[in-house]
Amino acid sequence: MKTILFVAAALAGSAALAQTNGTATGGQTNGGATGGSAGSGSIDGQSASTVGVGATSGDSSAVGVGGSAASVGGRAMSNGHVNPNGTNGVAHSQAMNQGTFAKSMTHTRTHKGQVLSRTRTMTHRPGEKPTVTTSSTPQ
Numbered sequence: 001m002k003t004i005l006f007v008a009a010a011l012a013g014s015a016a017l018a019q020t021n022g023t024a025t026g027g028q029t030n031g032g033a034t035g036g037s038a039g040s041g042s043i044d045g046q047s048a049s050t051v052g053v054g055a056t057s058g059d060s061s062a063v064g065v066g067g068s069a070a071s072v073g074g075r076a077m078s079n080g081h082v083n084p085n086g087t088n089g090v091a092h093s094q095a096m097n098q099g100t101f102a103k104s105m106t107h108t109r110t111h112k113g114q115v116l117s118r119t120r121t122m123t124h125r126p127g128e129k130p131t132v133t134t135s136s137t138p139q
Contacts (some may be wrong), residue, residue: 019043019124020102020121022135027131028114032057035115035137041102043123043131045072046095050080053109054115061110062086067093074098099126114138 019042022081026035036053050067069076074097082089087110094103101124108117118136 020123020131020133022119022121022133024117024119024135024137026115026117026133026137033113033115035117036108037070037106037117037119037135037137039104039105039106039119039121039133039135041121041123041131043102043125044097044100046074046076046097046100046102046123047071048076048078048093048102048104048121050078050091050093050104050106050121051089052089052106052109052117052119052120054108054117055125056110056113056115063089063110065089065091065105065106065108065109067091069093069095069102071095071097074100077129100124 022039024037038051040049043129052065054063065080067078076095078093080091104121106119124130
């Protein structure tokens with residue numbers, strides 16, 4: 001019986017942890033560049049993630065963005081948009097339940113032979129300081 005209570009207490013404690021993380025990478029050659037960034041955050045049953053990638057070579061470029069959000073007992077939304085030229089894109093996602101929220105935003109663009117991408121992720125519980133993570137490329 002003690003083992004079951006200990007496992008239940010450990011699982012309950014792990015659900016209350018706030019977690020954010022992000023990563024970014026990129027590379028450039030004589031002919032073009034690639035890069036992107038991504039991030040995710042979760043807290044108390046709320047989760048939000050976004051990603052953005054881009055590539056450019058000569059006069060051509062492409063950008064792709066996306067995101068997802070999930071909430072246990074609350075609201076979740078995500079959206080993304082890339083301009084018609086394929087050179088600039090942004091994705092947002094957010095999950096919220098009674099003041100506790102996780103959100104993520106990624107902005108990716110190509111400019112002058114480079115791929116620039118930045119992701120900011122935040123989690124917040126009422127009465128506590130928010131946890132924020134930012135990742136970007138070039139670094």
